Amino acid sequence: MDNLQILVAAPVFNLQLLVDGVLIGSVFALAAYGMGLVWGVMRIINIAQGEFVMLGGYVALHAAGAGIPPLATIPIAAIVLYLLGWMLYRAVLFRLVDRDLFTSILATFGLSILLQQIANQVFGANVRSLDSGLGTLSFGDGQITVAEIKLVAFGAVLVLGAALVLFLKTSRLGQALRATAQNAAAARILGIDTDRVYAATFALNAGICGAAGALVAMTWIIHPYLGLTYTVRAFMIVVVAGLGNLPAIAASGAALGIAEQYAGFLLGTEFQTAFLFSLLVVILVARQLALHRQRLYLK
Amino acid sequence: MSLRNPSSTSPLRAAPVADGATRIAIYVALVALSLAAPFLFQGIVTQLAFLWLMILFALTWDILGGQTGYNSFGNVLFFGLGCYAATVVQRDTHLPYFVALAAGMGLSALVALLAAGVLGPLILGMRGQYFAICTLGLSIAAADLFAGWEFVGAGSGIVPALYPGPVDERNRFFYYVLLALATITFVTFRLLYRTRFGAAINAIRDDEDKADAMGLHTTRYKVAAWMLAALFLGLAGGPVAGLVGFVDPRDLAFAGATFGVWMVLMAVLGGKGTLWGPVIGAAIFHATQEFFWTYLFGWQRVAMGILIVAIVVFFPLGIMGGLRARWPQWFGEVVDEAARPARADEGGVGDERVA
Amino acid sequence: MNALLEVDRVSKAFGGVIANRAVSLSVPAGSIVGLIGPNGSGKTTLFSSIVGLHPVDAGAIRFDGRDITTLRVGEIARLGLIRTFQQTRVYRAMSCLRNLQISAPLARPSIRSVFAPFSAEVTDRAETLLDFVGLYEKRQLRAGSLSFGQQKLLEFAMALMNEPKMLLLDEPTAGINPTLINALLERLRRANTQFGITLLVIEHNMRAIMRLAGHVYCLAHGELIAAGTPEEIQRDPQVLEAYLGAH
Numbered sequence: 001m002d003n004l005q006i007l008v009a010a011p012v013f014n015l016q017l018l019v020d021g022v023l024i025g026s027v028f029a030l031a032a033y034g035m036g037l038v039w040g041v042m043r044i045i046n047i048a049q050g051e052f053v054m055l056g057g058y059v060a061l062h063a064a065g066a067g068i069p070p071l072a073t074i075p076i077a078a079i080v081l082y083l084l085g086w087m088l089y090r091a092v093l094f095r096l097v098d099r100d101l102f103t104s105i106l107a108t109f110g111l112s113i114l115l116q117q118i119a120n121q122v123f124g125a126n127v128r129s130l131d132s133g134l135g136t137l138s139f140g141d142g143q144i145t146v147a148e149i150k151l152v153a154f155g156a157v158l159v160l161g162a163a164l165v166l167f168l169k170t171s172r173l174g175q176a177l178r179a180t181a182q183n184a185a186a187a188r189i190l191g192i193d194t195d196r197v198y199a200a201t202f203a204l205n206a207g208i209c210g211a212a213g214a215l216v217a218m219t220w221i222i223h224p225y226l227g228l229t230y231t232v233r234a235f236m237i238v239v240v241a242g243l244g245n246l247p248a249i250a251a252s253g254a255a256l257g258i259a260e261q262y263a264g265f266l267l268g269t270e271f272q273t274a275f276l277f278s279l280l281v282v283i284l285v286a287r288q289l290a291l292h293r294q295r296l297y298l299k
Numbered sequence: 300m301s302l303r304n305p306s307s308t309s310p311l312r313a314a315p316v317a318d319g320a321t322r323i324a325i326y327v328a329l330v331a332l333s334l335a336a337p338f339l340f341q342g343i344v345t346q347l348a349f350l351w352l353m354i355l356f357a358l359t360w361d362i363l364g365g366q367t368g369y370n371s372f373g374n375v376l377f378f379g380l381g382c383y384a385a386t387v388v389q390r391d392t393h394l395p396y397f398v399a400l401a402a403g404m405g406l407s408a409l410v411a412l413l414a415a416g417v418l419g420p421l422i423l424g425m426r427g428q429y430f431a432i433c434t435l436g437l438s439i440a441a442a443d444l445f446a447g448w449e450f451v452g453a454g455s456g457i458v459p460a461l462y463p464g465p466v467d468e469r470n471r472f473f474y475y476v477l478l479a480l481a482t483i484t485f486v487t488f489r490l491l492y493r494t495r496f497g498a499a500i501n502a503i504r505d506d507e508d509k510a511d512a513m514g515l516h517t518t519r520y521k522v523a524a525w526m527l528a529a530l531f532l533g534l535a536g537g538p539v540a541g542l543v544g545f546v547d548p549r550d551l552a553f554a555g556a557t558f559g560v561w562m563v564l565m566a567v568l569g570g571k572g573t574l575w576g577p578v579i580g581a582a583i584f585h586a587t588q589e590f591f592w593t594y595l596f597g598w599q600r601v602a603m604g605i606l607i608v609a610i611v612v613f614f615p616l617g618i619m620g621g622l623r624a625r626w627p628q629w630f631g632e633v634v635d636e637a638a639r640p641a642r643a644d645e646g647g648v649g650d651e652r653v654a
Numbered sequence: 655m656n657a658l659l660e661v662d663r664v665s666k667a668f669g670g671v672i673a674n675r676a677v678s679l680s681v682p683a684g685s686i687v688g689l690i691g692p693n694g695s696g697k698t699t700l701f702s703s704i705v706g707l708h709p710v711d712a713g714a715i716r717f718d719g720r721d722i723t724t725l726r727v728g729e730i731a732r733l734g735l736i737r738t739f740q741q742t743r744v745y746r747a748m749s750c751l752r753n754l755q756i757s758a759p760l761a762r763p764s765i766r767s768v769f770a771p772f773s774a775e776v777t778d779r780a781e782t783l784l785d786f787v788g789l790y791e792k793r794q795l796r797a798g799s800l801s802f803g804q805q806k807l808l809e810f811a812m813a814l815m816n817e818p819k820m821l822l823l824d825e826p827t828a829g830i831n832p833t834l835i836n837a838l839l840e841r842l843r844r845a846n847t848q849f850g851i852t853l854l855v856i857e858h859n860m861r862a863i864m865r866l867a868g869h870v871y872c873l874a875h876g877e878l879i880a881a882g883t884p885e886e887i888q889r890d891p892q893v894l895e896a897y898l899g900a901h
Contacts, residue, residue, distance in 0.1 A: 106370070117600040273443050274440055274447060281437055
């Protein structure tokens with residue numbers, strides 16, 4: 001394969017893939033962290049996670065189209081999605097919290113279809129992206145190029161991540177969240193309004209995805225059907241890294257980003273999603289087999 | 300020593316909705332109508348053929364989903380394998396049309412059974428959401444892989460052999476093939492649900508850890524159920540390919556966004572875990588599909604999303620499940636009239652006395 | 655007398671916390687043996703190790719002469735070692751009769767035996783056992799609609815249906831109305847004497863276990879601290895200390 005030969009012949013190109021991988025992987029990690037929050041606190045796997053990212057991207061696109069500076073669209077997307085998340089919780093999701101797993105998975109799956117198709121109807125199926133207005137940095141005589149916006153995105157993810165962790169550790173809501181995640185019944189007895197905690201958690205997750213979506217719009221592309229790929233990425237990272245383990249999530253996100261870059265380069269872009277979904281199956285089966293040895297199972 | 304004493308008086312009664320003779324009459328009427336349909340409704344033969352396909356889809360989802368408790372989001376994998384296997388046989392062997400079709404369906408069945416037999420032990424060890432998401436990933440990966448595989452035409456798909464006859468005749472032929480497949484599926488499952496196998500998969504659904512602790516070979520039963528679903532899904536691939544005339548990896552064979560989702564939706568709508576639920580769900584869904592397509596075109600998928608959420612959140616028992624909870628006696632279940640009514644747990648076939 | 659179940663210096667720790675430390679016990683065939691100990695003594699962990707729910711860190715477990723230390727739950731159950739659950743688990747959506755029918759053992763599973771309806775023989779035996787526990791009248795009801803006590807009896811009948819060599823009972827009198835405990839104990843005794851099933855019973859109810867068991871083991875802090883007849887155990891100062899003293 002020609003591309004493989006390139007990697008061997010010009011090792012510095014590996015660096016390009018690594019850098020790109022880590023940078024995009026950080027955004028995956030962000031979405032994964034949010035998914036882990038909802039999973040841990042509400043016991044719901046949000047299949048519509050990727051759709052929140054996608055919608056965040058569209059909000060950013062439209063905000064920029066209305067004249068708002070590109071970087072300022074990040075908080076705007078976060079806020080809009082936060083509100084959307086809150087409304088969705090109040091309208092639908094509050095009914096899912098104590099239900100069985102099949103119900104919540106099918107419901108969020110239905111939600112993802114709903115959001116995806118609304119986006120398709122309203123925004124059209126065209127692929128779009130947002131010009132951040134930033135340039136490209138060049139290293140090593142032009143052998144490695146890094147779009148500045150990708151670095152900014154990476155920085156934004158770090159800042160957001162740190163802010164989140166701090167918020168959850170120190171704020172009252174953060175404590176309430178952690179208490180509810182550990183034992184909802186006990187939390188209720190202690191006077192915590194778990195319903196508000198759930199609403200805040202889900203909305204917060206949506207906001208996180210919104211910010212991630214704005215970053216994706218600027219560093220990559222947005223179209224109505226990219227939701228499921230982000231859901232799957234977030235899910236894989238959580239399966240590998242565990243809930244709430246930020247360093248592991250970050251590392252897994254980076255690893256996934258790098259793996260995807262290599263797959264795209266070596267297999268061709270048309271196989272990139274095939275790689276992603278095949279990787280999902282492989283990771284789940286591997287995890288299952290590992291647990292099986294300890295007489296446990298993925299549940 | 301047999302304790303069966305038909306004359307014992309007991310406060311527990313079952314009251315099935317129709318007696319034996321009426322039931323047989325209904326069945327005969329249904330069979331006659333199904334056989335005559337292509338001639339009675341000549342304009343919609345293809346849609347009617349697809350009705351039988353939908354019924355097959357719902358039933359094969361339900362054997363694993365409603366009866367065993369393993370909700371697959373990727374059963375369309377086996378259907379797609381069937382489409383491709385049958386079409387490749389037609390393309391690469393130069394057998395007469397019907398021989399090639401039969402051979403193709405035979406290969407489809409083998410491939411589908413093999414896929415379920417190999418993947419089953421690996422994937423059916425996962426429970427709940429993991430299994431659901433893993434199967435979803437499988438079917439999407441398959442769609443993408445086949446869309447990139449030159450041997451089967453990659454993204455352009457492949458074209459099955461041309462039916463040796465006029466279009467009307469072709470549509471009628473495949474109508475009967477799909478009718479036969481759906482009927483065989485229904486009858487097979489109906490018989491199986493009353494055997495030890497049926498009780499075993501229900502036990503797995505109700506409490507898998509308990510079943511394991513009682514010595515049931517849970518993995519074997521789960522894989523067997525999936526293989527049964529795969530068999531009929533695979534068999535359906537060839538006829539559908541012949542009817543449609545074109546195998547597209549994403550829009551027909553591994554059509555996750557349509558067929559894949561509908562499989563789950565139809566069974567849940569009709570009542571998962573019941574025998575007639577998937578059938579009724581498929582019938583209603585298919586009929587309203589036409590309505591949605593005509594009047595909401597473009598927004599029909601939005602409506603689909605809303606429908607899924609609505610059904611799952613507000614109507615999780617589905618039609619048959621809801622009826623069963625309200626009037627369990629109609630389903631041959633016994634209710635202790637002295638005690639409070641049985642809870643509306645997710646339904647199993649139980650000791651149904653319906654024919 | 656032959657030991658049907660032998661637990662040989664089994665140890666199990668969970669992330670640094672030692673739940674069982676070199677525990678040994680032996681259950682002779684045909685006997686009724688009790689396992690007692692205060693909360694946190696490691697009874698449940700030992701129980702879980704025996705039935706195959708998790709691997710053990712050290713030691714061996716032998717059943718009917720076979721080493722079952724590394725076997726899984728299903729395999730151990732098929733060898734004839736059946737357990738009941740403290741929370742009482744039955745197949746809730748199925749009728750009581752069907753619960754029993756599916757509990758019948760299948761010595762040599764084949765296509766013919768699996769894909770066939772239950773034989774009249776199996777159904778007869780199921781109805782007999784339902785009668786034995788007093789649930790015959792309710793045999794067509796959904797198991798989930800029974801009261802807790804009735805479900806416990808159903809679970810017991812299911813266990814008997816499986817024709818086990820040995821039954822491991824996890825707190826069989828827990829949650830039972832005191833007036834019904836005697837009836838339950840009587841049935842347990844009959845299962846032992848009439849059907850020849852060996853019993854290992856975890857219990858908190860002292861009176862129940864003292865009347866039922868011929869031999870009793872007592873765990874505390876993950877270790878075996880006493881073993882003997884019920885009378886000996888009741889007088890053992892270490893046992894009293896474990897239950898009454900501070901940990």
